[in-house]
Amino acid sequence: MLTYDLATARAWAEIDVDKLLSNYRGALLELSPGVRHYTVLKANAYGLGAVPIAKILYGEGGRLFAAACVLEAVELKNALPPDADVLVMGETMPPEIPLALSYGIVSTVSSYEGARLLSERAAQAGQTARFHCKVDTGLHRLGFSLEEATDAIARLLRLPAIRFEGLYSHLQRRSTAFDRLQAKRLVRIRDELTARGVMVPMLHLLDSIGMWRYPEYQFDAVRGAAFLFGYTPQDYPRPENIQFALSLKTRIVRIHDAQAGECLGYGCEHPLKRHTRAATLCIGYADGYPRAMSHVGEAEVHGRRAKVIGVVCMDLVMVDVTDIPEARVGDIVTMLGGSIGIFEYAGFSGGYHNEYISLLSRRVPRVYVKAGKPIDIEGYLP
Numbered sequence: 001m002l003t004y005d006l007a008t009a010r011a012w013a014e015i016d017v018d019k020l021l022s023n024y025r026g027a028l029l030e031l032s033p034g035v036r037h038y039t040v041l042k043a044n045a046y047g048l049g050a051v052p053i054a055k056i057l058y059g060e061g062g063r064l065f066a067a068a069c070v071l072e073a074v075e076l077k078n079a080l081p082p083d084a085d086v087l088v089m090g091e092t093m094p095p096e097i098p099l100a101l102s103y104g105i106v107s108t109v110s111s112y113e114g115a116r117l118l119s120e121r122a123a124q125a126g127q128t129a130r131f132h133c134k135v136d137t138g139l140h141r142l143g144f145s146l147e148e149a150t151d152a153i154a155r156l157l158r159l160p161a162i163r164f165e166g167l168y169s170h171l172q173r174r175s176t177a178f179d180r181l182q183a184k185r186l187v188r189i190r191d192e193l194t195a196r197g198v199m200v201p202m203l204h205l206l207d208s209i210g211m212w213r214y215p216e217y218q219f220d221a222v223r224g225a226a227f228l229f230g231y232t233p234q235d236y237p238r239p240e241n242i243q244f245a246l247s248l249k250t251r252i253v254r255i256h257d258a259q260a261g262e263c264l265g266y267g268c269e270h271p272l273k274r275h276t277r278a279a280t281l282c283i284g285y286a287d288g289y290p291r292a293m294s295h296v297g298e299a300e301v302h303g304r305r306a307k308v309i310g311v312v313c314m315d316l317v318m319v320d321v322t323d324i325p326e327a328r329v330g331d332i333v334t335m336l337g338g339s340i341g342i343f344e345y346a347g348f349s350g351g352y353h354n355e356y357i358s359l360l361s362r363r364v365p366r367v368y369v370k371a372g373k374p375i376d377i378e379g380y381l382p
Helices: 017-029 042-046 050-059 070-079 094-103 112-125 149-156 176-195 342-347 353-358
Strands: 011-016 036-040 064-067 085-091 106-109 129-134 162-168 221-224 246-258 276-281 298-301 304-309 317-320 332-336 366-370 373-378
Touching: 011 017, 017 036, 017 050, 017 366, 036 050, 042 050, 042 070, 042 353, 050 064, 050 070, 050 366, 050 373, 064 070, 070 085, 070 094, 094 112, 094 129, 106 112, 112 129, 112 149, 112 162, 149 162, 149 176, 162 176, 276 304, 276 332, 298 317, 332 342, 342 353
Parallel strands: 011 366, 036 064, 036 221, 064 085, 085 106, 106 129, 129 162
Antiparallel strands: 011 246, 246 276, 246 332, 276 317, 298 304, 298 332, 304 317, 366 373
């Protein structure tokens, strides 16, 4: 059994459930009456743990969730009651279709051929394929082109064994003007379908940023993730309503002295400039602490900053605690959280915040804390 002591022995992620719930409620307050909220839990909820978070939010009334692929969606469906819906925002690949059908997963359709294949497999299985159609309004990843969307969607809806449940797109966030153009393009496709007698059950466009930046384009639903986890751009007008819910922590496993001119870790690109008291930490790039943090990252030790020295190794990293004499073996060190916010954390090495927290590997236990006490732990051991 994975106890708290085991989970926090080496390196772990701590998720503050009170902050998570506060952020979720704050997101709902941003919505106009009748607008629904899809909680996007792709990439293991951006590293925070998709299944525990889905269960927590289901308890808060959340029923709409989204994933990037079918296997992520299956994991959520297995963990949640039957009335929870999961939308796959990526492509449902041909071998995944039977799973999507058997679990009642909502697929994204971006082409007539994709819809035809869904219809064919569903008819063969005696089931109904549920799906949303995605329109490429300018991001140029997935979706029907603007030129083909209306005709193709109207045509595919004549296929058997399918159920059309929504129409959506995704902002490129190139500029405010282009965001608004994308919204108008999506509305145009909706209106053209309506003129042909096609009812669009749900229209959605906005993500965590768009939902507060463009309330007039919330339509029937928004899709949120980053806001829930506690971060959004600095121009968000109500920063007091959002709190970062994740901390990444580790422990000091060794403290030793190194002389000026010595190098720590692999290679010798950055020899020490002074006699240094170095602390070795039980975390590395295989845990999700990026190798790009070598020589530039910072950690929090006893409320003070310690610079990463040497190369971040697969399982270990060193920090300079020369000016933190109270540091001892076994002490907790905060790599992310505390005084180190997500944007500063990613900025140490010029990284991207969503990527850096999504890198957290499965060997890092997730500890869920409420009112300062652990209420759940997710890790290798059941």
